Amino acid sequence: MTLRTARWTTLAAGSAATLLIAGCGGGGGSPENAATSGEGLTVLAGFYPLEWAASRVGGDLASVSSLTPAGAEAHDLELTPQDVAAVSEADLLVYIEGFQPALDEAAESEAREAAWDAGQAASLTLTAEEDEDGHGAEDQHADEEEEHADEGEIVDPHFWLDPTRLADVGDALAERMGELDPDNAAAYAENAVALRADLEELDGEMQEALSGCAINTLVTSHDAFGYLADRYGFEVVGISGLDPSEEPSPAQMAEIAELVQERGATTVYTETLVDPAVAETVAAEAGVGTAVLDPLEGLTDESAGDDYLEVMRANLETLREGQSCA
Ligand SMILES: [Zn+2]
Structure with missing residues (x-):
């Protein structure tokens, strides 16, 4: 490899x-x-x-x-x-x-x-x-x-x-x-x-919908969206690392909140299967909102769809709004 x-x-x-x-x-x-x-x-x-x-x-x-x-x-x-x-x-x-x-x-x-x-x-x-x-x-x-x-x-x-x-x-x-x-x-x-x-x-829809987004930085709960960002031209800032159990220190959270403001991001993304508390704290500190972006590591009753394609299309709508896409 x-x-x-x-x-x-x-x-x-x-x-x-x-x-x-x-x-x-x-x-x-x-x-x-x-x-x-x-x-x-x-x-x-x-x-x-x-x-x-x-x-x-x-x-x-x-x-x-x-x-x-x-x-x-x-x-x-x-x-x-x-x-x-x-x-x-x-x-x-x-x-x-x-x-x-x-x-x-x-x-x-x-x-x-x-x-x-x-x-x-x-x-x-x-x-x-x-x-x-x-x-x-x-x-x-x-x-x-x-x-x-x-x-x-x-x-x-x-x-x-x-x-x-x-x-x-x-x-x-x-x-x-x-x-x-x-x-x-x-x-x-x-x-x-x-x-x-x-x-x-699905990829075609995502390419089209995400090609003209005003906000380039994607601030997510854990660092799950690197390949999505790579494909559709975002830069990811993961509050936790590649594993959601890696909790950031207060100093790291403050640093991310500052970055959110610097980059003009307006949304911090939480997940369905991870406690949103850390992401919510960063969002509050930066004075921005939150929305759910699903890394699809599992489905629950709260998932925004019944299969991969449905949840990805829900993610697409969330991203269009959260990243201010034309
Ligand atoms: Zn993950």
């Missing part, structure tokens, strides 16, 4: 230790599972956007479920013993290496050949600087840090907020499903074409 440093701002990175990429691969299990004919593929996805994409590509030929329960925050995923057993039995585990540490472990020890890293297909090009404020928690990861050459940088996993990257993942997923279930390879490929068409239509 080639990493390029993005022109992309992370003011408050917090402790990044939890996001360290664990496990450099290996595993080497036996690839005994293929689709058992007639029953279809059993696919497990790490969290919602991967579940949605896999469902679209699998259609009625695959049984797809998500390991992150509805309404739970995806970054913090913990696996029950039943989950671990399910991972070991799945035909395909769709996950993003480095995004959900519990799943990285299960991918290596349980899923083995069935594990499929969507991040590879999405070509994750954005990275963030690791924070240097020296929390004690970093010590226990010292060994892992030494193993990885990209010291001080962590990869941004949030590719699904750029619809074109999710379309790429859909294509690659169809190819992988076709390898596991060759009789139905053509059907998976066809489903991926339909998925791509929907995502490219």
